[in-house]
Amino acid sequence: MVKHIIPETLSEALKYLYQGDFQIIAGGTDLMVQNRSWSETPVNFTKNMLYCFDLLELKGINVIDGRVEIGAMTTLETIMNHPGVPSLLCQAIGEMASPAIRHVxxxxxxxxNASPAGDSLPVLILYDAWVELRNxxxxxxxLLKDLIVGPRKTAMHPEEMIVKIVIPIHNFDFESYIKVGGRKADAIAKVSFAGAVxxxxxxxxxxxLTFGAVGKTVIRNETAEGAWIGMTITELKxxxxxxxxxxxxxxxxxxxxxxxxYYRKTVAINLMKDFIDRL
Ligand SMILES: Cc1cc2nc3c(=O)[nH]c(=O)nc-3n(C[C@H](O)[C@H](O)[C@H](O)COP(=O)(O)OP(=O)(O)OC[C@H]3O[C@@H](n4cnc5c(N)ncnc54)[C@H](O)[C@@H]3O)c2cc1C
Incomplete structure (x- = not known):
């Protein structure tokens, strides 16, 4: 039988992770679905679960010295409504799931979760976001781009936990985020694109330039980007x-x-072309 533990402090949570065989649960909106029981009985967790959502040490947003630091247990709704959070991230979050889901x-x-279709990831990677891991x-x-190594795979060790996401603030002259899903709300991305200049x-x-849902992880190529530094917008076009x-x-x-x-590749390339046309 699996254990269900609600730690009262971060250090207590880290002790359980150190003992091994615990999975962190935050809002549970991915984990509850992944472990759902089809017979409508309670979810089928196969690991000991560590419920961290109420850890106050991991809630809140600070804007300090040119960066935004977001506590790991801060809800998407709180992040989206914070004036210090980059607007592109607020937009991406605004297109995630539904208000009810975003509140947890x-x-x-x-x-x-490290899904190739995770909507926050193209924007966070565009912003060169960092993740603070603790044990x-x-x-x-x-760097977030180094943490996510494949579909549903991260470079996190089992006794580690994300405590903070750190986003360097950057004032771009042009930026854009587009998500293409099956419908306007509550849809997982078929393709997504973020661009900034x-x-x-x-x-x-x-x-x-970053692309989501079209590869094993978010696609960003800094060599391709670097080739345009020093050029004019006309030369880019x-x-x-x-x-x-x-x-x-x-x-x-x-x-x-x-x-x-075929659809995914065509749309991804068209989103990039459209972004550059609009510059
Ligand atoms: C109806 C519905 C619609 C959705 N729509 C979208 C959508 O449009 N776009 C989108 O990107 N996602 C969507 N999702 C997926 C989900 O809501 C998001 O991925 C959400 O951000 C997951 O957050 P959570 O806190 O609920 O994660 P959880 O389910 O609690 O955890 C997810 C994973 O992250 C790990 N984890 C959580 N916190 C930590 C931590 N502090 N340190 C280390 N590991 C941790 C867990 O162990 C687990 O592996 C949807 C889900 C549902 C149910």
């Missing part, structure tokens, strides 16, 4: 075929129940 679901849960011995910071003296100083060629090779989607790989 967390950003740490979206990261921990009994201390903490380490890891910063201009200085009429030249591109920074350009970032006339040379767009080079970007299309590159992302045609990088984007390798799969067929699944929501969409097929």
């Amino acid at each position: 679901a967390t950003l740490a849960g979206n990261i921990g 009994m011995a201390g903490f380490r910071m890891i 910063e201009i200085e003296d009429d030249k591109i100083a920074d350009i970032r 006339t040379g767009i075929w080079r970007l299309i060629d590159m992302y045609n090779q990088l984007i390798q989607p799969i067929d699944d129940q929501r969409s097929n790989k």
Whole structure:
């Protein structure tokens, strides 16, 4: 029989994780579905569960020294309504699930679930977000792009826990997030795209492009982005075929129940083209 533990403090939670064989549950909006019982009896958890949603130490948002720090147990609804959170992330969260789900679901849960279609991930990776992981011995910071290593796979150790998501604040001149789903609300993404550009003296100083749900993890290629630094927007628009060629090779989607790989690739490339056309 599995154990159900509600720790009162972060250090108590870390002690249980150190003992092994515990799974963290935050809002439970992924885990309850993944472990659902078809006979309408209570969920079928197969691991000991550590209920961390009420840990006050992990709730709240701080804006300090050019970054936003989001506690792991802060709900998506709180994040979305905070004035210090980058607007692109608020937009992505606003398109996730429904208000009821957003009142319990967390950003740490979206990261921990590591779904290729997780809606916050293209935006967090575009922003070069970091994740603070803790265990009994201390903490380490890891870039989110390095933490998620495959579909539903992270580089987190079993005794570690996400305590904070840290987003460097960046004021881009243009930014955009588009999610394509089966319907307007409460739909998992078939494809998503986030783009941001910063201009200085009429030249591109920074350009970032990320694609969700079209690969094993979010697709971002910093070499492809870097090639446009110092160019003008006109040069970017006339040379767009080079970007299309590159992302045609990088984007390798799969067929699944929501969409097929041809649709996904075509739409992903069109979203990027549209973003660049609108600059
Ligand atoms: C009806 C419905 C609609 C949905 N729509 C969307 C959608 O549009 N877009 C989208 O991206 N998702 C969607 N989801 C999925 C889900 O709501 C999100 O992924 C959400 O962010 C998960 O957060 P949670 O706190 O509920 O995670 P949980 O279910 O509690 O946990 C998810 C995973 O993260 C791990 N985890 C949680 N917290 C931590 C931590 N602090 N440290 C380490 N690991 C941790 C857990 O162990 C588990 O593996 C939907 C779900 C439902 C039920």
